[in-house]
Amino acid sequence: MEQYDAFISELLKIPAITGFEEKAAKFIEKSMKPFCDKVEIDVMGNVIAYKKGNGKNKARLLFETHYDQIGIMITKIEENGILRFTNIGGINKKALPGKRVKIFGKEEVYGIIGTKPPHLMSEDEIKKIDPINKLFIDCGYDKKEIEKIVSVGDIGLIDFEPQKLVGSSYMSAGFDDKAGAIVLYMAADLLSKMPPYHDIYFCFSVQEEVGLRGAKTAAFAIDPDYAISCDVTFGDPVGNPIKLSIGKGPAIAFGPGHTPSFVKKIKEIAEREDIPYQLEIEPRPAGTDAAVIQISRKGVRTALLGIPLRYMHSQVEIINTKDLYRAAKLYANIAVSEELLAKEQEKKDDK
C-alpha cells in the first residue's frame, strides 16, 4: 500500500474544484501514462485512459470515477476588503464558521471565514447558522490590497491538510471523489501486473458535483458494454441511515440503477477473490455518475462501487485506505475475468 502514498498525498493537495479541474487532470494524465496504452483529456476535461485487453471475446469496460471536488467562488469584494462567496457543489454551511479558506487568485491567498467574538454574540446569533451569502472571508487585507490578488469569480477551497489517522484511516477534503480516482489509479497499477482480458477505459470525469456532467459525454464517447462507477458513499458512524462502515470494504450497490446480472457477477468475483464488501441499497438511480452512464446511447450495463466515507462534503472527510485497495483489487479482477461476461457476450453474439 505504501507505494501509493505519494500519489495519494499529491492528488489530495491538487485542487480539482468542479469546472476547474485542469491541474488535477494533467497530474492524473501523467500518472496513468505508464500503465496504459493511451491517455487523453477530452473537451470537457475528462481524463480517459485506455488499456488494451488480450481476450478473444473481450468487451469494452468502463471504469469510471469523478475527480472534481466541491469548492467556493468569490462573488463580491466589499468596501472594507472582506470577500463574499458562494458554493460550487453542495457545501455544508455548518462546516464553515471560523475555518481557513485558500483562494486561488493571482496568487494563493488565505482567508478566515469570520465570526463575531463569543463575547459579542446574542443568544440568537449563537444558535443560528448563517446562510452562505451572509458569511464573509477575511484575508486581513483592505480593499486596495485584496483587489491586487483576488477578483470576483476566483475559486477557492475550505483549506485542509491531508492527514493520516489511526489504523488505515485517512482524512482530507476532496475524498469525494478523489477516493475513486485513487482506486482507478491502483487498479491500473494492478493491471500492469495482471493483463486484462477486456479492453479497459479508465475515465476520470469532471463536474459530477453539479450534475453528473463529465460522465455523460465520456460515456457517449467511450460507448462501453459495461461500466462500473466508483464514488464515495455514507460511512458515518452516527446518524447514518445507510448503515455502512469505513474499513469493511467497498459497497456494491444494488437497485434499479444497476444491472442485476452484472452486480451478481461482481459479488461472485469479490467472494472468489476473498475481497470484503458491503451492500448498499439504492432504491432509485441518482446521485452518482452511474445514473447517467446507465442511460447513455442505447443503455449501458452498470454497477457502482461505493467507498464508505464519513462527513461527506466537509473538509474533514474520512475514508479507510484498505477500502480503496479492496475496490481496486475488485476492479482488476473484473478486468481479467473472461467468464464474467461470457453469457452476456453470447447473447450479444447471437444477435
Place this chain on the structure above:
Amino acid sequence: MINRLEIYSNINAGSGNEENIVDQIKKDIKGKVKDIEINPIGNLIAKLPGKTNKNILLTAHMDEVSLMVRDIEENGLIKFSPIGGFIPKILPATEVIIGKKKIAGAIAIKTLHFSSPAELSTADEIRDMYIDIGASSKAEANGVQIGDYIYFKSKFFKQGSYLFGKAFDDRAGCCAITETILSGPYDVSIYASYNVSEEVGLRGGYVCGFDVENLLFNLNLEGTTCSDREVEQTYSPSTELGKGPAFTIMDNSSIANRKLLNFAIEVAKKNNIPYQFKRTITGGTDSGAIALTESGIASISLSVPVRYIHAPWSIIHQQDFENYIKLAIAIVKEAHNFKL
C-alpha cells in the same frame, strides 16, 4: 519578535496544561532574569531587578482555550468538554490534535445529506458533538485517554502585515512580557507573572499579586476582541485592527485605575505610539482579579486586538503587535515616575 509569537502561538497549552509554554518561556528569559520560580498553582514568576526596589507587576496568561476528552465510546468516537469559552458553531469540521501522543482527528459534523433544513440552520451543542480520529472501536482509539487536552491544529503564518494563528489570546501578552524583560533592566524592578488558567476564571490572576513588595502597579498584557469586519455595524467593533493596542477602561471584571490609565496614555502620547480603547464591556481579564488582591492593586489592561478570538484561526496586525510591545516597554521605562 514575530518569530517569538510564532513559537508561542504554535505551542499547545490549555488551562491546567501549561508545561510546554512554561518550558519555552524559561528558555527564553533564563539568562536575563535573577530567578524564575513556579508558584503553587503553576504561575511562572520571573524577577528582573532594576535600579530601585520598586516593583511593577507584569502579567499575561499562558493558557489558551482548548478542549478535554470526556469519554471514549465503544465505537471509538470521543466525547469532549470545552475548557474556556467557545461558540459551539465554530467547532464542527475543525481539525484537532489530542493528548501527548498528538493523535490527529476532527470534530465531526452531521453529514449534509442526512440533515434536515432545520438542523442545517441550527448550531449543534457541544455536548452532542464528538471527535473522530478514524477509529472504529475503543481499542483502535487506545492512544487517547480520558482527560487528554485537545487543541486546534492551526499553525502560525504571516500574510502581508497580518499574522494568522491560534492562541494569540494570550501568547501575544506572554511575548510582550518576554520582550520587555529582554529589553531591560529598567529603573523599576520587574516582577513578571506568566499566569495559568485565565480562561477558566482568572485562576492565576487571583494569586499572582500576593506578597509582591513595594508594588507600584500592575500592567496586564492581553489579547482582546476585535469585531471590525461586519459591513453593517450594529454594535461597537470593540477594537479595530491596525489602530494600535487597546486600553480597557471597563469590562466585566474590572474598571481600570484611572490615574494609572491616564499615566499610560501620556506615555503612549509622548512616545507617539498609536493606541485605542476597547469599546465593549464584555469579557474579563486577570486585571480584575489582580485589582482586588490584598488591599487592592492599581491595575490596567493593555491588549492587542484579535479578530476571531477563541476560534481555530485568529488574525492580528503586525503593527499593532509591535506597537503593543513598544508601549509595554515604554510604560515600564517610565514607571518609576508613577504616583498614585
